Amino acid sequence: MNKFEYLRKQMIDYQLAARGLRDRTVLKAVSAVPREAFVPADLVEFAYNDSPLPIAASQTISQPYIVALMTAALELKPEERVLEIGTGSGYAAAVLAEIAKEVYTIERHKILADTARIRLEELGYNNTQVLYGDGTLGWPEYAPFDAIVVAAGGPDVPQNLKQQLAIGGRLVIPVGTTMRTQKLLRVRRISEDEFHEENLGDVRFVPLIGAAGWEDETADKAVTEKIEASLPELIYQSSEHFASIDHVNLDNLLERIGDSRLVLLGEASHGTAEFYEMRARITQELIEKKGFTIVAAEADWPDAAHIDRYIHGTAPDPLLESRPFSRFPTWMWANHSVLEFTHWLKAHNDKIASFDKQVGFYGLDLYSLFHSMEVVLNYLDKVDPDTAEVARLRYGCLLPWASDPGMYSQVTITKQYKECEEDVLATLQDLLNKRLEYAWADGERFFNVEQNARLVTNAERYYRTMYYAENNSWNQRDQHMFETLQAVLAFRGPDSKAVVWEHNSHIGDARATQMSARGEFNIGQLARQEYDDAAYLIGFGTDHGTVAAASEWGGPMEVKQVQPSHIESYERVCHEVHTDNFLLPLRKPLQEITRTKLLAERLERAIGVIYRPETELQSHYFYASLPRQFDEYIWFDESRAVEPLTKETTKGVPDTYPFGL
Ligand code: SAH
Numbered sequence: 001m002n003k004f005e006y007l008r009k010q011m012i013d014y015q016l017a018a019r020g021l022r023d024r025t026v027l028k029a030v031s032a033v034p035r036e037a038f039v040p041a042d043l044v045e046f047a048y049n050d051s052p053l054p055i056a057a058s059q060t061i062s063q064p065y066i067v068a069l070m071t072a073a074l075e076l077k078p079e080e081r082v083l084e085i086g087t088g089s090g091y092a093a094a095v096l097a098e099i100a101k102e103v104y105t106i107e108r109h110k111i112l113a114d115t116a117r118i119r120l121e122e123l124g125y126n127n128t129q130v131l132y133g134d135g136t137l138g139w140p141e142y143a144p145f146d147a148i149v150v151a152a153g154g155p156d157v158p159q160n161l162k163q164q165l166a167i168g169g170r171l172v173i174p175v176g177t178t179m180r181t182q183k184l185l186r187v188r189r190i191s192e193d194e195f196h197e198e199n200l201g202d203v204r205f206v207p208l209i210g211a212a213g214w215e216d217e218t219a220d221k222a223v224t225e226k227i228e229a230s231l232p233e234l235i236y237q238s239s240e241h242f243a244s245i246d247h248v249n250l251d252n253l254l255e256r257i258g259d260s261r262l263v264l265l266g267e268a269s270h271g272t273a274e275f276y277e278m279r280a281r282i283t284q285e286l287i288e289k290k291g292f293t294i295v296a297a298e299a300d301w302p303d304a305a306h307i308d309r310y311i312h313g314t315a316p317d318p319l320l321e322s323r324p325f326s327r328f329p330t331w332m333w334a335n336h337s338v339l340e341f342t343h344w345l346k347a348h349n350d351k352i353a354s355f356d357k358q359v360g361f362y363g364l365d366l367y368s369l370f371h372s373m374e375v376v377l378n379y380l381d382k383v384d385p386d387t388a389e390v391a392r393l394r395y396g397c398l399l400p401w402a403s404d405p406g407m408y409s410q411v412t413i414t415k416q417y418k419e420c421e422e423d424v425l426a427t428l429q430d431l432l433n434k435r436l437e438y439a440w441a442d443g444e445r446f447f448n449v450e451q452n453a454r455l456v457t458n459a460e461r462y463y464r465t466m467y468y469a470e471n472n473s474w475n476q477r478d479q480h481m482f483e484t485l486q487a488v489l490a491f492r493g494p495d496s497k498a499v500v501w502e503h504n505s506h507i508g509d510a511r512a513t514q515m516s517a518r519g520e521f522n523i524g525q526l527a528r529q530e531y532d533d534a535a536y537l538i539g540f541g542t543d544h545g546t547v548a549a550a551s552e553w554g555g556p557m558e559v560k561q562v563q564p565s566h567i568e569s570y571e572r573v574c575h576e577v578h579t580d581n582f583l584l585p586l587r588k589p590l591q592e593i594t595r596t597k598l599l600a601e602r603l604e605r606a607i608g609v610i611y612r613p614e615t616e617l618q619s620h621y622f623y624a625s626l627p628r629q630f631d632e633y634i635w636f637d638e639s640r641a642v643e644p645l646t647k648e649t650t651k652g653v654p655d656t657y658p659f660g661l
């Protein structure tokens with residue numbers, strides 16, 4: 001027996017059992033937890049003293065006896081789920097985790113929450129989850145709980161906590177009329193609205209600070225000095241906090257989205273896993289609970305068609321090239337987060353017999369000029385070889401630039417070469433003229449080919465204007481994306497609803513950003529103008545972490561560190577909010593004052609497929625008014641790079657199909 005084990009045994013005998021605490025389950029749990037791992041390094045020799053000890057943020061790790069007493073009062077059973085308010089060091093959470101099936105614990109000091117999370121993980125307590133936030137609000141994401149324990153003293157029993165108790169559940173909480181002395185109460189939920197309260201005796205805890213607790217000492221001062229709450233505090237009060245993407249409760253978000261026909265989901269970078277995963281989570285609920293059948297992404301049409309065929313259980317189309325998403329930037333769609341989502345979409349569609357009700361996946365972008373040409377030509381070869389020959393001649397005009405379409409824009413400036421505009425338009429026209437003739441055989445396929453022919457005409461114009469009118473080419477791209485979205489909506493019928501996945505810079509209403517001064521619009525603005533409130537625009541943001549991006553166009557993907565946000569940015573304000581992840585409603589704010597205060601323009605960060613931290617301010621920040629740009633903003637304080645699918649992961653090819661890496 002080492003020194004600490006000996007001290008622990010002594011503690012159990014003399015501090016717990018000797019005081020009459022005989023609950024075998026609790027004694028066994030306490031004897032399994034190394035308390036020395038939860039106290040500051042310079043205090044380990046006092047770890048088993050019969051007293052509370054100081055930890056960071058002027059808080060304390062509770063006296064062992066109190067932890068045991070409260071745990072016993074909870075009457076925990078092995079299959080139960082328990083919520084703790086006041087993680088502190090994480091010690092009590094570990095004791096609870098020895099007994100209960102799952103432990104959820106909330107701490108209002110970030111340093112304590114982060115330290116406890118790492119500590120519990122290192123000690124192997126993988127049935128515990130730590131949330132940084134206000135515990136008086138409870139944790140709706142995981143409610144109801146069989147037991148709730150509050151390790152800090154408040155003025156009352158918070159209503160939220162009572163409501164998050166399961167029927168038969170127990171809530172143990174110190175309650176007192178002053179900040180420092182309390183009575184320990186046990187509240188038992190007998191039925192939906194019947195609660196039974198017992199007094200377990202006098203105790204002394206640190207104060208419970210929060211919405212349903214005591215006011216923060218600093219907030220107290222603010223009231224007496226008549227200083228208004230700061231912007232981060234307002235955001236804190238006006239947002240829904242959550243810990244994990246898998247479990248976040250989206251019911252309120254779905255209610256805010258209401259009957260919208262379009263939900264546009266943004267991203268602050270093309271290489272952040274959380275953005276993809278949260279969009280997948282929201283999209284799944286929109287599909288399952290609101291009947292959305294269209295997922296449209298900032299991807300090229302023919303590449304997305306691979307995913308579409310895969311999720312419909314259709315064989316790969318021989319008209320399509322066999323390696324979708326193989327051009328720069330591959331990680332944008334060929335990544336593990338998207339792969340997992342496509343598997344979900346397939347499983348969802350498999351359960352639905354009618355093709356019309358299944359979800360389709362569509363690409364809105366126009367960088368696939370040459371592959372789209374191929375699709376059109378291959379199709380015509382099959383259905384109408386004569387027209388195919390004419391089309392081949394016409395498209396031939398563009399062939400010299402097959403490997404580098406950007407060059408086309410340069411030669412059209414010098415007028416050395418003939419412009420191809422008329423030729424590509426004529427091909428589209430031919431196709432449309434014969435729509436009836438071709439389409440009766442296979443409407444779905446004709447739609448696909450028609451979209452590719454449209455893409456060729458729009459892409460030709462896009463490249464032609466790229467050099468001499470930069471904003472114009474941006475507009476042409478977003479106009480194309482919007483028209484494609486409209487075409488898909490029309491194709492899927494008058495009741496169809498679409499989720500769109502694109503970068504914030506496309507999704508957020510351009511009129512609320514610096515872009516509009518350059519004459520640029522985007523798909524978000526066009527959607528707002530056309531659909532008004534039936535388009536719900538959601539932006540995403542992050543402060544720091546890692547991101548997958550290249551250093552220049554065409555360069556290799558790197559995992560880069562995202563710089564902490566600029567001091568004058570929206571990101572900085574969100575970073576200062578005392579919780580890590582949140583949903584912030586802006587169209588229908590929980591408090592109007594928060595929206596009003598956010599209106600004044602600030603910097604906002606946009607990372608695309610390129611990230612240049614060295615010149616971040618010039619390369620990646622622009623001015624915007626967040627509440628005018630988005631209907632809602634979703635925040636991840638820290639985020640991580642997407643994981644690209646690599647050649648190795650494709651060894652078991654079926655796993656990564658429909659991605660052809
Ligand atoms: N159970 C802890 C002791 C915690 S002391 C342990 O074993 O170490 C009480 C903790 O409650 C403090 O860390 C304090 O910061 C936290 N706290 C106070 N009010 C809170 C609130 N509203 N939400 C979450 N934590 C709170």
